[in-house]
Every structure is written in C-alpha cells, then in structure tokens.
Amino acid sequence: MTDHDATETLAEAVRAAYGAAAPIEIVGGGTRRAFGRAPIGTPLSVAAHTGIVEYDPNEFVVTVRAGTPIGRLEEILARERQALAADVPRAGAASTIGGALAIGLTGPSRPFSGALRDAVLGVRLISGTGEVLRFGGRVLKNVAGYDVSRLMVGAYGTLGLILDVSLRTAPRAEVTEVRDVALNWPSARAALRRWEGGLPMTGACYTEGVLSVRFAGRTERVAAACRIMGGESGDPALFTGLRDLQGAFFARPGDLWRLLVPPDTPWDPPETLIDWAGAQRFWRVAGDPAAVLACAARSRGQAMRLLGTDRSRGPWGAGVPATMALMGRIKAAMDPRAILNRGRLYPDW
Amino acid sequence: MRRLKRILPADGLLQKSADVAVYECDGLPVYRARPLAVALPRTVAEVGRVLALCTEYDIPVVSRGAGTGLSGGALPHPRGIVLALSRLDRIVSIDPDNQVARVEPGVRNLAISEAARPFGLFYAPDPSSQIACTIGGNVAENAGGVHCLKYGLTTHNVLALKFFDSGGTLHEAGGPTGEAPLDLCALLTGSEGLLGVVVEITVRLRPRPPATVAWLAAFRSLQEAAASVREVISQGVIPAGLELMDGLALSAAQDYTGIPYPEGAAAVVLAEVDGDDLAVALDSERLRAVFTAQGAFAIERAARDEDRRRLWLGRKSAFPAVGRLAPDYYCMDGTIPRRSLVPVLTEIGALSRRYDLPVANVFHAGDGNLHPLILYDAAVPGQLERVEALGADILRLCLDCGGTISGEHGVGVEKLDGMCAQFTAAELAIFHALKSAFDPYHVLNPGKAVPTPARCVEPGGMHVHGGRLPFARLERF
Numbered sequence: 001m002t003d004h005d006a007t008e009t010l011a012e013a014v015r016a017a018y019g020a021a022a023p024i025e026i027v028g029g030g031t032r033r034a035f036g037r038a039p040i041g042t043p044l045s046v047a048a049h050t051g052i053v054e055y056d057p058n059e060f061v062v063t064v065r066a067g068t069p070i071g072r073l074e075e076i077l078a079r080e081r082q083a084l085a086a087d088v089p090r091a092g093a094a095s096t097i098g099g100a101l102a103i104g105l106t107g108p109s110r111p112f113s114g115a116l117r118d119a120v121l122g123v124r125l126i127s128g129t130g131e132v133l134r135f136g137g138r139v140l141k142n143v144a145g146y147d148v149s150r151l152m153v154g155a156y157g158t159l160g161l162i163l164d165v166s167l168r169t170a171p172r173a174e175v176t177e178v179r180d181v182a183l184n185w186p187s188a189r190a191a192l193r194r195w196e197g198g199l200p201m202t203g204a205c206y207t208e209g210v211l212s213v214r215f216a217g218r219t220e221r222v223a224a225a226c227r228i229m230g231g232e233s234g235d236p237a238l239f240t241g242l243r244d245l246q247g248a249f250f251a252r253p254g255d256l257w258r259l260l261v262p263p264d265t266p267w268d269p270p271e272t273l274i275d276w277a278g279a280q281r282f283w284r285v286a287g288d289p290a291a292v293l294a295c296a297a298r299s300r301g302q303a304m305r306l307l308g309t310d311r312s313r314g315p316w317g318a319g320v321p322a323t324m325a326l327m328g329r330i331k332a333a334m335d336p337r338a339i340l341n342r343g344r345l346y347p348d349w
Numbered sequence: 350m351r352r353l354k355r356i357l358p359a360d361g362l363l364q365k366s367a368d369v370a371v372y373e374c375d376g377l378p379v380y381r382a383r384p385l386a387v388a389l390p391r392t393v394a395e396v397g398r399v400l401a402l403c404t405e406y407d408i409p410v411v412s413r414g415a416g417t418g419l420s421g422g423a424l425p426h427p428r429g430i431v432l433a434l435s436r437l438d439r440i441v442s443i444d445p446d447n448q449v450a451r452v453e454p455g456v457r458n459l460a461i462s463e464a465a466r467p468f469g470l471f472y473a474p475d476p477s478s479q480i481a482c483t484i485g486g487n488v489a490e491n492a493g494g495v496h497c498l499k500y501g502l503t504t505h506n507v508l509a510l511k512f513f514d515s516g517g518t519l520h521e522a523g524g525p526t527g528e529a530p531l532d533l534c535a536l537l538t539g540s541e542g543l544l545g546v547v548v549e550i551t552v553r554l555r556p557r558p559p560a561t562v563a564w565l566a567a568f569r570s571l572q573e574a575a576a577s578v579r580e581v582i583s584q585g586v587i588p589a590g591l592e593l594m595d596g597l598a599l600s601a602a603q604d605y606t607g608i609p610y611p612e613g614a615a616a617v618v619l620a621e622v623d624g625d626d627l628a629v630a631l632d633s634e635r636l637r638a639v640f641t642a643q644g645a646f647a648i649e650r651a652a653r654d655e656d657r658r659r660l661w662l663g664r665k666s667a668f669p670a671v672g673r674l675a676p677d678y679y680c681m682d683g684t685i686p687r688r689s690l691v692p693v694l695t696e697i698g699a700l701s702r703r704y705d706l707p708v709a710n711v712f713h714a715g716d717g718n719l720h721p722l723i724l725y726d727a728a729v730p731g732q733l734e735r736v737e738a739l740g741a742d743i744l745r746l747c748l749d750c751g752g753t754i755s756g757e758h759g760v761g762v763e764k765l766d767g768m769c770a771q772f773t774a775a776e777l778a779i780f781h782a783l784k785s786a787f788d789p790y791h792v793l794n795p796g797k798a799v800p801t802p803a804r805c806v807e808p809g810g811m812h813v814h815g816g817r818l819p820f821a822r823l824e825r826f
Contacts, residue, residue, distance in 0.1 A: 057583075059687055118501065127775075127779065133779060134772075134773075137753050139685065141502065141684045141713075141756035143490065143491045143758070146536055146539070146540055147535045147536060150535035153532065154532065155532075156530075159531075197555060197556035197558060198625040221627055224627055260524055260528050262449070263525075264446040279526050300525070302525070302528065322520065326786065329787075330536075330786045332786070333779065333785070333786050
C-alpha cells in the first residue's frame with residue numbers, strides 16, 4: 001500500500017478554517033456520511049492520508065494513517081497471521097479506519113474481545129485550531145496525561161481530525177465456526193453465561209427463537225466448543241452482517257436504533273435482534289421512537305439512533321443539562337470555534 | 350472551617366496536628382506536606398457540599414483513598430484540605446446476572462473480588478497493593494496489576510461512574526456497556542483527581558477461570574529471560590500474567606521468603622495461564638516449548654492453589670524483600686515496547702554501574718512495564734540526587750525507544766518534569782483546557798499530573814520534543 005503522509009496539507013486546511021471560523025466536514029471513504037446529524041461545512045477529505053506508519057508483528061501493535069481502508073489494513077495484518085484486536089465495522093470497501101474510530105461502533109465480538117476504543121493505544125490528531133498533537137502511545141500501559149485517545153472514539157469527529165492511530169492486534173484465529181440452536185431467550189442467556197470464560201466465543205446473537213454463536217481460535221478448542229453447544233452449523237455471514245449493519249434485518253424499512261442494556265434484560269419485543277450476548281438490541285422503528293425510549297428507561301439502559309431519514313435528530317438524546325454543559329466545554333477545549341463536523345453530534349456543536 | 354464542620358459528621362473533620370500527620374504523604378514518602386484539615390465524609394451528599402464550599406472559598410481539595418499511590422498524587426496541598434473517601438465504603442450492589450458491581454470509592458480493590466466470589470465472579474485488575482488500595486484510587490490512577498496483560502487496566506473494566514465536578518454538581522457517565530457520546534469515564538480514569546471526585550463506580554466482573562497453571566522458568570542470563578518474554582507473546586500465547594525478576598531481586602526474595610529459586614538463576618520468568626482445561630493445557634504446552642527453546646535451564650509447573658501461591662510468593666513480596674537490601678529504594682515505572690526489553694535492561698545495568706547504585710528489576714514483562722528499584726541510602730548526602738538523576742536517565746531511555754514515563758503509577762508530583770519531555774506545550778495546553786472544562790478554578794488537586802507551561806521552560810529544564818520547539822513564537826514565561 002502506498003504510504004502517503006498528508007499531515008501538512010490537512011493541518012493547513014484546518015488552520016485556514018479556524019482562521020476563517022468556517023466549518024468543515026471530515027470525510028474518509030465517504031461510506032458513513034449517513035451516521036449522525038447532517039454536518040454543516042465544506043468537506044475535507046482524509047482519504048489520501050494512507051499507509052502503515054509502523055508495524056512490528058511481534059509487538060501486536062500497528063500504527064496506521066486514518067485514511068487507510070480497513071480491508072487493506074486487514075490484508076496486511078493477515079500476512080502475519082494477525083487481525084485487529086477489536087471487531088471493526090465497515091460500511092463498504094472504501095470504509096477507512098479513521099471513520100470507524102469517529103463513529104465508534106464495535107462488531108459482535110465486543111463482549112468477548114473488547115470495544116474498539118479498548119484497542120486504541122494512541123492517536124495523532126489535528127485539533128480545532130489546526131495543531132498537530134499526539135496522545136497516548138504505542139505501548140500497552142500508559143498513564144501519562146489524560147486519555148484523549150479513547151475520547152476521540154465515537155465522538156463523530158467533533159473533537160479532532162484523527163491522523164494516525166496505534167491499535168492492538170491479535171493472533172488470527174486458526175478456525176471459525178458458527179453454531180445455531182433453537183432456544184427461548186432465558187435459556188439462551190443462561191447457556192451463554194455458562195459458556196462465558198470457558199468456550200472461545202467471538203459472537204453471540206439471538207433472533208427469531210434461534211441462538212447463534214460464533215467460536216474462533218485454536219482448532220481443538222473450537223471443535224470442543226461446537227460439541228458442547230450442539231445444534232447445527234450456522235452461517236458466518238450472519239456475524240459479518242451484524243458487524244457492518246447489513247443483512248435481512250437491517251434491510252427492513254424504518255429508523256435503526258440500538259439499545260444498550262444489562263445483558264439479562266428480557267427479550268422485548270420479539271421483533272428486535274439481540275447482539276453482544278444480550279447487551280445490544282437492534283430495533284427498527286417507524287416514526288415515533290417512544291417504545292424504544294421506554295424500553296431503555298425500564299432496563300436502565302441507553303437508546304442510540306444509528307441511522308434514519310430525519311437527519312435533524314442526533315444519535316444520542318440530550319442528557320442532563322449540567323452534563324451537556326460539561327461536554328460542551330470539553331468540545332470547546334478541543335475545537336474552540338466549533339469548526340469540526342459542526343452539528344454532527346449535537347445541534348449546537 | 351466552621352462551615353466545613355457543620356457539613357460533616359461529628360468525627361468527620363481532622364484538624365489537630367497529630368490526627369492530620371497520617372495524611373502528610375502517600376506511598377511516595379519523600380514528598381510531604383501538612384494540609385489545613387482532613388475531611389472524612391460518610392455520604393455522597395456530604396462530598397458534594399464539601400466541594401461546593403471549597404470552590405466558593407478557593408480552597409484546594411486533594412482526594413485520597415487509602416494513600417497507597419506511588420507518585421505523590423495524594424500529597425496534600427499546604428493551603429488545602431484532604432478529602433478522604435475511605436468512609437464511603439459501601440458495596441452498593443453485586444449483580445451476578447449481569448456481571449457488574451456498583452461500589453463506592455472507598456471500597457478496597459480486593460473486597461470487590463471477595464464479595465463477588467460466592468457468584469463465581471471476580472474483579473480483574475489487581476495492583477500489588479490490592480489488600481489496601483481503594484477502587485476510587487484505582488480509577489484515579491488507572492491502576493494495572495499482574496493480570497492486566499489479559500484482562501486490561503482499570504479503564505477497560507469500568508462501565509459507569511458517578512462523579513462531582515469541582516463545583517459540587519453530580520454527573521453520571523457511561524452505561525451498561527460503557528458506550529457514550531463523549532467517553533467521560535475514559536477521561537476521568539487516570540486523571541489523578543484533577544477532573545472530578547468519583548463517588549460511585551460500576552465495574553465489570555468476570556467469571557472465575559475454571560483452571561489456572563503457573564510456570565516458572567529459570568535462565569542463566571537476564572537477556573535470555575527477557576528474550577523469552579517476547580517470544581511467548583509472539584507465539585500467540587496471552588498469559589494472564591507474565592513477570593520477570595532479575596538476580597538481585599531473586600536473592601532478596603529468596604532470603605525474605607525462604608523459598609529457594611533454581612541454583613544459578615540470573616533471572617526467572619513467571620507465567621500464569623488460565624481458562625478451561627483445554628485452553629490451559631494448550632497454552633502450557635507452548636510455554637514449555639518456548640522456555641526450553643530460549644535456554645531455560647529449569648522449568649517448574651504449579652497447578653494446585655497452594656503450589657501456585659508458593660511460586661508467586663517471591664514475586665508478590667519482592668518489593669519489601671528488596672527493601673531490606675538498603676535503607677531506601679526508589680521504584681520507577683516506565684513502559685517500553687517488548688522488542689526493547691533486552692537493550693533497555695542491558696542499558697539500565699550499565700547506568701547502574703556508572704552511577705554506582707544497585708538496581709533490582711521485578712516487573713510486568715508481558716506488557717513491557719518496567720519497575721526498576723534503585724537502592725540507596727537517603728542519609729548519605731548526595732545519594733538522593735544521584736538516584737533522581739539515574740531515574741531520569743531510565744525514563745529518557747523509555748521515551749527514546751517509543752515508551753512512556755508512567756505505565757501504571759501515575760505522574761503525581763514525581764514525574765511532572767517527565768511530562769515536559771513526553772508532551773509538547775500544545776499538548777499540555779489541551780490537558781489544561783480539559784482540566785478547566787471540569788474544574789474552572791483549579792480547586793481539584795492543583796499542581797499535580799500536568800505541569801504548567803512555566804515549569805517546562807524553566808532554565809535548564811526546557812525539553813524539546815521531537816526536534817520541535819513548542820510554541821516557537823510564544824514569549825518565554
């Protein structure tokens with residue numbers, strides 16, 4: 001892959017935007033522009049900022065430029081029989097690693113191998129004033145300074161333009177198997193609890209009365225796990241679809257919501273799709289989201305709107321005023337003139 | 350003080366010099382200061398009222414858990430109060446079905462695992478001080494431990510926080526899975542008490558692994574031992590813990606515990622693997638193969654709890670054991686990429702000879718987190734200065750190979766100068782701006798963790814990072 005460092009060009013563009021107080025929309029592969037509110041601003045492409053900055057397979061850490069397509073990065077890791085430590089979603093072949101960090105979603109392996117932000121060791125970014133800054137590092141343990149790297153993940157590009165990121169990698173699984181078994185939700189949940197910590201699970205979802213589990217790792221362990229679970233052989237595409245929000249469930253009409261709940265929460269209502277061994281529930285909602293919000297409140301969870309036709313509504317609802325004000329001050333600390341992805345996360349920043 | 354007294358319970362404000370003396374320092378006693386008073390609230394509401402009052406009168410507040418920190422993070426402010434959270438020690442709930450625990454900050458780290466044990470669960474981060482240290486302090490420092498190679502640091506195991514900003518307003522961050530629009534939990538964790546006062550923590554619990562096996566491999570050279578650590582990870586084995594002890598640490602531990610190590614060992618590597626029986630058997634097989642190939646002359650295996658404890662005892666008591674070799678020791682804490690273990694350990698050995706100060710190495714080798722222990726005698730004039738110079742050289746070594754000045758002990762007051770070397774003025778300015786977002790009047794633990802720009806440009810103390818002069822156009826303070 002061609003190594004192309006566009007730091008200077010990008011920093012200059014942000015500095016100019018800061019000088020003119022003119023907002024910019026940060027664009028990578030352009031595959032995730034439907035996420036979040038419609039931003040105000042001139043598009044600034046990071047797609048040309050590509051390449052591997054540093055990769056030593058023995059360290060299990062890769063430092064990569066944000067415009068690098070995820071697929072290309074995975075090819076490079078696969079040559080060393082490695083993969084990213086977190087399950088990174090992609091919306092298409094052009095999807096970049098920078099975009100994945102900005103939106104901050106993690107695929108089905110989240111409860112077993114951690115969130116995308118858990119795999120982030122450090123970032124280099126351009127602040128809202130156009131300065132190039134580095135936070136975190138390339139080592140596993142690092143407590144010097146506030147953890148700005150993790151703060152960038154899921155902030156929809158409103159706090160900084162991500163230039164490079166250092167990510168943990170993991171050994172690639174020898175084999176991957178998917179098993180399906182018909183169970184009611186309470187029995188499925190009880191089985192998952194029994195297997196957690198023992199069986200090499202990398203995905204557990206439940207839909208239409210069927211528990212599907214993905215096992216991955218060493219051949220002997222996966223074979224043993226399949227014997228313990230029983231059922232029949234399932235479709236691996238179910239899990240890559242879940243990761244990328246693609247497949248039959250996601251093709252249905254309506255806004256796409258996710259509920260983040262304690263995993264033991266009852267299956268309610270039945271037309272939802274359960275992922276993350278219970279902790280993430282996908283809903284398709286036509287019109288009024290009152291039902292999904294009520295369910296979130298009932299289970300002491302959170303509701304987040306991922307995709308929908310009405311772009312005036314943001315991914316997260318407004319929080320408590322004092323905490324919203326605190327988050328607004330954090331935004332101002334990173335981007336004082338609110339030029340980065342203005343309006344994408346919240347209307348006034 | 351009168352108003353403070355009214356907020357707190359009858360025995361909740363210490364002012365007498367004898368009572369306050371205990372709070373003069375934390376686990377880094379070379380730094381000491383006497384606070385105006387020590388507040389010991391019993392409830393969350395009292396914490397909020399103390400903060401609001403202190404902000405009103407501009408009184409610095411230093412939060413404190415058990416005071417086991419190793420970087421002076423809980424060093425009192427001479428014009429401020431210590432906010433001791435040790436009495437907020439309730440385990441609010443253990444939810445075994447959802448594998449979470451909600452606890453107050455004064456709960457001891459080990460107490461969480463003890464409360465979770467009947468449900469077959471445990472709280473993974475296990476700093477060496479886990480018998481005494483509190484979860485609130487763990488959050489403030491983003492504490493690690495022996496098992497964080499596999500299970501992550503505190504930040505990876507915190508799902509939600511309730512915290513006060515400096516004005517006494519309560520905020521909630523995180524959620525059932527820890528997702529959030531802005532990850533406030535990540536900012537708070539490791540912020541060393543500068544951003545807020547955490548009053549409730551929701552942590553993730555994990556199922557206790559059904560099987561655990563510990564391995565000890567003895568090597569004739571430190572270099573071979575360090576190389577084997579890298580090879581273990583390269584082979585795709587992620588042990589729950591992977592530790593290294595050098596010859597000086599070994600002989601100290603042997604004298605202290607009476608448990609002998611293999612004769613002629615210049616270094617040992619301790620590795621623990623856990624999981625189901627099959628996973629443990631597979632990992633064990635690979636460990637044995639790697640250690641043998643890397644030149645280990647003795648390999649021991651311990652599967653029963655009793656035997657494992659025996660194998661680990663020397664490691665767990667290594668710090669007090671080394672402490673008996675000299676009147677004082679200074680514990681360093683830097684992290685480096687694993688590939689640099691061999692050259693950095695070799696260089697530390699050379700520095701030790703040059704400064705004529707013995708250095709023992711006992712550390713979390715699997716994640717490259719070094720803890721060189723410099724032995725000295727503070728009563729000998731000039732020794733402490735030499736120790737500090739050697740320490741600074743070791744940290745520079747860590748930075749030069751792409752590492753960091755603090756892996757898990759925090760910056761506190763101890764490593765403020767190191768921060769100037771690791772970050773540019775513009776990066777430090779962002780830290781100050783974030784601090785101001787939470788604490789506009791800088792009431793919370795002022796002067797710690799993030800150096801002022803002035804400190805970094807003091808004569809002789811100017812660090813130029815990556816060849817760039819920070820804020821080249823700015824006036825010097």
